[in-house]
Amino acid sequence: MKVVVCIKQVPDTTNVRINPETNTLIREGVESIVNPFDEYAIEEALRIKERLDEPVTTIAVTMGPPQAEAVLRQALSLGVDEAILLSDRAFAGSDTWATSYALSKMIEKIGDVDVVLCGKQAIDGDTAQVGPGIAVHLGVPQITFVKKIEELTPKKIRAERMMEEGYQVVESRLPVLLTVVKEINEPRLPSIRGKMRAKKAEIPTWTAANLDVKENSIGLKGSPTVVHKIYAPERKKDGRVLEGEPADVAVEIVSELKRLSLV
Amino acid sequence: MSIRIIEEKCTGCTLCVRACPFAAITMHEKLAVIGPECTLCGACVPACKFDAIELTVEKREPVDKTKYRNVWVVAEQKKGVVQSVTYELLGAGRELAKKRGSELHVVLLGTGMDGACDDLVARGADVVHYLDHPAFEHYQDEPYSRVLCRLMNAEKPEIVLCGATAIGRSLIPRVAVQINTGLTADCTGLEIAEDGGLMQIRPAFGGNIMATILTPDHRPQMATVRHKVMKEAKPDPKRKGKIVTVEPLKEDAYVRAKVVDLVEEIESTVNLAEADIIVSGGRGLGTPEGFKLIEDFALALGGAVGSSRAAVDAGWIPYSHQVGQTGKTVCPKLYVACGISGQIQHLVGMQSSDTIIAINKDREAPIFTVADYGIVGDLYKVIPAVIDRLNQR
Numbered sequence: 057m058k059v060v061v062c063i064k065q066v067p068d069t070t071n072v073r074i075n076p077e078t079n080t081l082i083r084e085g086v087e088s089i090v091n092p093f094d095e096y097a098i099e100e101a102l103r104i105k106e107r108l109d110e111p112v113t114t115i116a117v118t119m120g121p122p123q124a125e126a127v128l129r130q131a132l133s134l135g136v137d138e139a140i141l142l143s144d145r146a147f148a149g150s151d152t153w154a155t156s157y158a159l160s161k162m163i164e165k166i167g168d169v170d171v172v173l174c175g176k177q178a179i180d181g182d183t184a185q186v187g188p189g190i191a192v193h194l195g196v197p198q199i200t201f202v203k204k205i206e207e208l209t210p211k212k213i214r215a216e217r218m219m220e221e222g223y224q225v226v227e228s229r230l231p232v233l234l235t236v237v238k239e240i241n242e243p244r245l246p247s248i249r250g251k252m253r254a255k256k257a258e259i260p261t262w263t264a265a266n267l268d269v270k271e272n273s274i275g276l277k278g279s280p281t282v283v284h285k286i287y288a289p290e291r292k293k294d295g296r297v298l299e300g301e302p303a304d305v306a307v308e309i310v311s312e313l314k315r316l317s318l319v
Numbered sequence: 320m321s322i323r324i325i326e327e328k329c330t331g332c333t334l335c336v337r338a339c340p341f342a343a344i345t346m347h348e349k350l351a352v353i354g355p356e357c358t359l360c361g362a363c364v365p366a367c368k369f370d371a372i373e374l375t376v377e378k379r380e381p382v383d384k385t386k387y388r389n390v391w392v393v394a395e396q397k398k399g400v401v402q403s404v405t406y407e408l409l410g411a412g413r414e415l416a417k418k419r420g421s422e423l424h425v426v427l428l429g430t431g432m433d434g435a436c437d438d439l440v441a442r443g444a445d446v447v448h449y450l451d452h453p454a455f456e457h458y459q460d461e462p463y464s465r466v467l468c469r470l471m472n473a474e475k476p477e478i479v480l481c482g483a484t485a486i487g488r489s490l491i492p493r494v495a496v497q498i499n500t501g502l503t504a505d506c507t508g509l510e511i512a513e514d515g516g517l518m519q520i521r522p523a524f525g526g527n528i529m530a531t532i533l534t535p536d537h538r539p540q541m542a543t544v545r546h547k548v549m550k551e552a553k554p555d556p557k558r559k560g561k562i563v564t565v566e567p568l569k570e571d572a573y574v575r576a577k578v579v580d581l582v583e584e585i586e587s588t589v590n591l592a593e594a595d596i597i598v599s600g601g602r603g604l605g606t607p608e609g610f611k612l613i614e615d616f617a618l619a620l621g622g623a624v625g626s627s628r629a630a631v632d633a634g635w636i637p638y639s640h641q642v643g644q645t646g647k648t649v650c651p652k653l654y655v656a657c658g659i660s661g662q663i664q665h666l667v668g669m670q671s672s673d674t675i676i677a678i679n680k681d682r683e684a685p686i687f688t689v690a691d692y693g694i695v696g697d698l699y700k701v702i703p704a705v706i707d708r709l710n711q712r
Contacts, residue, residue, distance in 0.1 A: 069525035069644075069667075084342070092645055121355035145321075149359035152504075153496060179644060180524055183504035188460075188492035197576035198460055200489040214579070219485045220592045221397075222583040224457075228576035238645045239638045276359045280501030280537040281519075283360055286340050286530045289522065295675075295691045297682070302704035305694055309676065310708045312692060316674060318596070318653045319620065319709060 057112045057210055060163055061101040061173040062190070063094040063131060065124040066180040074288040090127045093175025096236045099243040100205070101173050102135050110210060113137050115166060119147060119158055125259055133246035133254035140166070144263040149276030152181075156189025158274055161267040163194060170210070172233040176201055187235035196231045203239040321375050322359055324351045328371035338366030381536035384477075390416040391476040391539070393467065394427040394439065395486055399456070401427070401435045403593070404482035406442055408544060409552035411509055412480055413443045418511040421477065422446060426470060426565075428455045428463055440560030442552040448474075450565035454572035457581065458486045461574045464493040470565065471498050476539045478517050480509075483543035484592070495541050501534035502541040507548045507671070516540065525644055525667035546592055547650050548671075584639075591642065596622030596653045599642055599669075600630055603658020603679060603698060607635035613657060616702050619709045625649065625669075627659045643668035657698045661686025678702065 068087045075082050090098075098116065105112040116131035118124050119142040128139035142162050150158065163169050172194070177184035184200075191198035203223060204216040211230060216223045218237050246254070264274060272278060298305045313319045331349030343356035344363060351371070364372050392408040394401055409425070416423040422445040427436065429451070436447045448470060454462060471479065471494065479494075481487040483505040495502035508520030512533070517540040519532040534540040591597060598620060600613040610624070617624045625642040626635070642649055644664040654672035659665060661677070661684055669675070670689045677690035678698045687693040694701055 067524070069527060072524040072527050074528045082342070123355070145355075148355075148357060151501065152492070153499075153501065156496060181504075182523065182525070184488045185492040185495075185502060185504055188489060189496045192493050192496040197574075198489070198493070199576055200460075201485055216582075217485075221590050222581065224578045225580035225582065226576050227579050232576065280495075280499070281503060281532050281534050283358075284518065284531040284533045286523070286528050289526065289529045295687065295689075295693050297687070297693045297695060299695045302696060302700040303708075305696065305701060306704035306708040309692060309694065309705060310712070313653070316653075318674065319712075 057104075057108060057110060057171070058166070058169045059101045059104050059112060059114045059171045059173065060166060060169050061094070061097045061114065061116050061131070061136065062159055062186070063098065063116055063118050063127050063175070064091045064178045065089070065118065065120050065127045066091045066178050069179050072180075074286070088123070088126065090130050091175055091178045091180075093177060093179070093236070093238065094127075095175075095243045096238055096240050097173040097175045098131050098134055098136060099241045100234075100236055102244070103241060104171065104205075104208060107208065108210075115140065117142065117159065117162055117166075119143070119150075119155060119162070122261070125261075128259050129254040129257070130246070132257050133250040134244060135250055139257070139259050141259055141261045142263075142267075143261050144265075146264040146271075147275050149279060150274065151279035151281045152183050152185035152189055153280050154274055154278035156186045157193050157278060158267070158269060159186070160190045160193030161269050162262065163190070165262075165267055170230045170232075171213075172196070172231070174233070174235045176235045176237050184235070187233060191233040194231075194233070196233055197228045198233045198235070199226045199228060200235045202234045202236045205240075322353055322357060323373050324353060325371045325373055326350055328369045330369055330371070332368070334366050334368060335363040335372060338363050382538050384538055387475045387477040387538040389422045389424055389474075389476050390419065390478045391424045391426060391474075391480070392444075393479065393481040393487070393491070394425050395482050395484060396427065396429045396432065396435070397458075399429060399432055399435075401432075401438065402482070402484070403551065404484055404487075404544075404546045405439075406551040407546065407549040408480045408482060409439070409443045411544060411549040412478075413552060415478055415509060415511060415517070419477065419515065424448060424474075424476065426467065428466060430456045436562045438554060440562070441554035441556050441558050443558065444560050446560060447562045448565050449562055450567055452567045452572070454567070457578055458490070459574055459578050460489055460493060460576060462571050463490050464497065465571055466565065466567065467494045468497045469568075471539060479539045479541045481541075481543050483545045487543045491541060491543055500537040500539055500541060502543070503532040503534075504543050506542045506544050509542065509544070517542070522671075525663070526670060527667070545648075545650065591623055591625055591640070591647050591649050594623035594649070595651050596620050596655075597625045597642070597649055597651045597669075597672075598622050598655045598657065599625035599627065599659060600636070600657050601627035601659030601665075602629040602633070603660070604630065604635070605658075607633070609658070610636055612699070612702055616655070616657070616706055619706045620653070620655070622651075622653070622655075627662075627665050656686050656690070657702065659686055660684045661689065
């Protein structure tokens, strides 16, 4: 069985700020990390390998600039068997349509993939669209927002898919694409041996030329959406500070809530 | 498609460096160099006063936009009940249709929902496309997306809106890819541009920046819209509209990923997505028992209980309550943060709430930077006093 896990290198968004004068991103001092949701996808790939009796190959893939290789090394350090980087200027400017197309072509080239795992969304764009997009391009069923794999055989899967008020139990044949939420597992830490192995590993880089892609379906040209502008969100004005005896504070805050028709 | 600096023209003035939203341009020996961070957004091209940046873009064949008309809303129903996010989409959709001088359509997939169709008309739909079939009782990815693709291809709407819910965010990306058009996720604002296009406004980078997205050459323009941001359309029983029956095809019910069970585990007091008021507790509670006080407070206010990641990681409360980057993004009318210091991971999940009250001992806590009312004090003294006051009324 082959399991592909799609991961993304993202800026640690907690530190991304916009320069209010120029409305541009300030990237200095912003660290690049593995998208947090993808860590759960990597872990689940490893657990699939551990839970099945038959041999399983786990492959981590990412699309991005050459430095995105770092997230693949991290996946290798955790125990993923192989890693492939898709990197080509031709992919620059890809939106979720073009990204999911390119990744699906990569997965097709890997061949005979049974399970594709993605984090539910990336924390930079927060779209949650690339997973379902890959499923459609590949023509395989999807189960989004998976919080538990109840059963997995080489033929089928039963998984719990998180909804607002509970969950759906979904059964699907393989191959299948899953996007996972944080609740699904507790990611492990890399071992020393894993780190050594990751450091030494040769990671192949594929370019557009390696894939059977239509030139007008990748990168900016293949992207139906464009970012028109970015700007800093309006910040709240300074709020009111209430201090003093709890009883007095209570009177004041409750009267404010009344004024705002919130109680 | 490519970008390049015309070296003979570049004067090394650095105007482009400042214009680049992605910090992708650097200066080397007084020449601009475009790095791998470049997304080909084109912001640098007009910024250069010397025409030294050349962006060549050959787009795909654009569609004939004049063939696309009307605003469509994809209704969301669970157990035969139309979800309130649909009414919000109708409110937003009505405004857009007015500006475009077009009709507002709703598509509803379900079974036994004739009454809901009338209600959708009363709330502003000019046309309701209704598919009534038992196979569509519960949401399933494949049948739902198959029918929507067929309708979109046949009816050619100009704009399609859907809720940014668990269902909407699974369904609509499938449809958009299948019918080869653009989709913008989780919009908090929608406007019509001068050229008639849809400006899709959304937060990115965890809410630290806002972006306006366009779908210039493809139709329909599709967006999922964040729940509780748009105003609900109110029903007017006098409104008239048309209900069109959508006939399911035999193959529509075919599924590979089949829903075999629905499990409700979250009582309404935890459904953060639907709550108008949320009271959250964090590490400052000190003990898991502190959530008893948070529950009492939520009860007194008529709200749901949320929490910070720290409290979930400590095992004090289940993950379904977690608000923030790896939990839920919420925007209720009132958010009360109790004993939450306000790490950015938490703030991005709640900072767009209408009114925010923070209760914390530490007056330097970052939560106060987003709070409308900051109460500095011991939550174990403040909250009981506020509950008392609420119960006195």
